[in-house]
Amino acid sequence: MFTRARHRAACRLLPFAARRFIAAVSGPTPLETIIEDTIKTIGPISLSKFMRTCLTHPEHGYYIHKDPLDKNSGDFITAPEISVAYGMTCGLAFVRMFLAQLQYQSRHNPDFKVKDKIFRVVEFGPGKGSMMRGLAMVFKQYIIDNPVEIVMVEKSDILIREQHKLLCKFQRLEQVDDYNFESITEWGQPIAWQKNDLVDMDLDSKYMNFVVAHEFFDALPIDRYIKTQHGWREYLVDVREPEADRPGKFGLVVAPHATPGSFIPATDDRYNKLAVGANVEISADAHMYASQFARIINSGDVGGALIIDYGPKDTIPINSLRGIKDHKFVDPFWEPGKIDLSVDVDFLGLSRLFESQRLKTTIETQSQFLNSSGLPLILGGLASSTKEQQQRFETLYQRLTGSAPQDMGRAYKVLQVYRNANKTT
Ligand SMILES: C[S@@+](CC[C@H](N)C(=O)[O-])C[C@H]1O[C@@H](n2cnc3c(N)ncnc32)[C@H](O)[C@@H]1O
Numbered sequence: 223m224f225t226r227a228r229h230r231a232a233c234r235l236l237p238f239a240a241r242r243f244i245a246a247v248s249g250p251t252p253l254e255t256i257i258e259d260t261i262k263t264i265g266p267i268s269l270s271k272f273m274r275t276c277l278t279h280p281e282h283g284y285y286i287h288k289d290p291l292d293k294n295s296g297d298f299i300t301a302p303e304i305s306v307a308y309g310m311t312c313g314l315a316f317v318r319m320f321l322a323q324l325q326y327q328s329r330h331n332p333d334f335k336v337k338d339k340i341f342r343v344v345e346f347g348p349g350k351g352s353m354m355r356g357l358a359m360v361f362k363q364y365i366i367d368n369p370v371e372i373v374m375v376e377k378s379d380i381l382i383r384e385q386h387k388l389l390c391k392f393q394r395l396e397q398v399d400d401y402n403f404e405s406i407t408e409w410g411q412p413i414a415w416q417k418n419d420l421v422d423m424d425l426d427s428k429y430m431n432f433v434v435a436h437e438f439f440d441a442l443p444i445d446r447y448i449k450t451q452h453g454w455r456e457y458l459v460d461v462r463e464p465e466a467d468r469p470g471k472f473g474l475v476v477a478p479h480a481t482p483g484s485f486i487p488a489t490d491d492r493y494n495k496l497a498v499g500a501n502v503e504i505s506a507d508a509h510m511y512a513s514q515f516a517r518i519i520n521s522g523d524v525g526g527a528l529i530i531d532y533g534p535k536d537t538i539p540i541n542s543l544r545g546i547k548d549h550k551f552v553d554p555f556w557e558p559g560k561i562d563l564s565v566d567v568d569f570l571g572l573s574r575l576f577e578s579q580r581l582k583t584t585i586e587t588q589s590q591f592l593n594s595s596g597l598p599l600i601l602g603g604l605a606s607s608t609k610e611q612q613q614r615f616e617t618l619y620q621r622l623t624g625s626a627p628q629d630m631g632r633a634y635k636v637l638q639v640y641r642n643a644n645k646t647t
Contacts, residue, residue: 223299223304224299226298253283254558267458273443276561286378297546300437301634302353304618308352309360311596311597312530313357313360313361315591316357319432320430323524323526326642327642339429339522340430341365342373343372344421344423344432345372345433346433348385349437354389362410369411375418382417439511440565440566444565447484448476449500453484454493458481459472473555516575524642525640530588530634535569543564547561569585572637587635588623588636589624
């Protein structure tokens with residue numbers, strides 16, 4: 223089973239895997255032609271424009287025409303797909319966050335009346351809906367005094383239909399307009415889908431908002447910069463001759479002069495204090511989405527977020543762009559629109575943004591998070607007494623929490639964001 227986190231053992235596979243794929247190259251993809259024509263007309267394009275086109279072009283984008291998590295034709299697997307216990311553990315973490323904040327409100331805010339509130343959970347990039355399945359099951363059991371509503375932010379029609387199939391069983395998927403859909407989950411919770419970049423939802427203070435994003439931020443476009451003697455310069459995507467171990471038709475070149483993008487790292491001391499020669503990756507889209515998370519959470523007295531992904535805990539991501547196809551890493555400039563693209567997430571940058579919006583944050587490894595949020599308990603409850611099943615759950619536990627290169631416990635990080643209090647005292 224191949225996860226998208228980059229670990230040392232898997233990285234060594236890149237040139238080998240890429241070479242194997244050269245033989246399979248079969249004419250340009252529709253996006254290859256579109257991108258090449260664009261570059262020939264206007265010159266090299268920004269990396270974020272290249273990535274956005276490859277991933278979410280309205281017709282040929284990777285996430286638009288493909289189910290990347292399909293059991294037979296998919297390119298990778300994610301933790302919520304491995305076991306429903308994963309989503310359930312995240313559900314328990316939200317319940318704990320919720321209870322701690324109720325305790326805080328009862329001490330500090332005499333006007334707060336929990337019985338008037340709606341518990342709203344918003345998921346960005348929900349894949350096949352497996353995380354939400356685990357969450358909805360837990361909320362059905364533990365959030366009993368408040369109505370629960372669900373919002374899914376998803377660009378892909380194919381995945382919206384998969385999510386609806388998994389969560390709503392026999393309830394119809396109602397199309398409100400080109401960008402909005404509605405239904406009811408099998409646990410009776412109203413569920414709405416949105417395809418817009420700028421989420422359009424009622425931010426009335428009657429909602430307590432809990433936001434989740436699992437392997438969403440790593441799918442957002444980045445730009446890459448290098449610090450030179452003459453200031454920051456942006457890497458741009460240009461046409462190049464394919465090489466033996468880099469079969470893609472495009473590659474990165476450093477812009478010879480300042481571009482509008484190169485002023486972004488120059489505005490922040492975090493980047494400016496780096497030495498000449500330093501490379502950095504910055505995602506304006508990640509900032510845009512994180513700002514929306516903060517606005518949604520801050521619209522109620524109680525709320526929080528779980529952002530789970532891979533990337534360094536406290537350093538700036540560098541050179542992390544990778545292509546993923548058929549459970550292998552490949553050249554990210556190969557077959558645009560046919561392969562997944564992924565980058566490391568800047569956890570420290572996100573956490574600083576949330577803190578600048580008066581929210582509190584913690585960053586921990588997935589192993590620490592799952593162990594303290596009840597995964598062993600949930601697995602214990604799901605396992606029957608047969609030896610085979612116990613063995614299966616031990617393997618699953620190791621996969622999600624272990625620190626070996628093929629395990630997810632150390633490579634994946636969990637950023638918790640919350641209003642007021644996170645732990646009951
Ligand atoms: C790597 S998949 C992760 C899916 C799921 N969260 C999981 O962990 O199994 C990325 C998800 O984000 C969605 N996505 C990617 N870019 C998006 C964007 N700009 N807006 C909304 N959804 C997006 C994809 O369609 C997909 O559902």
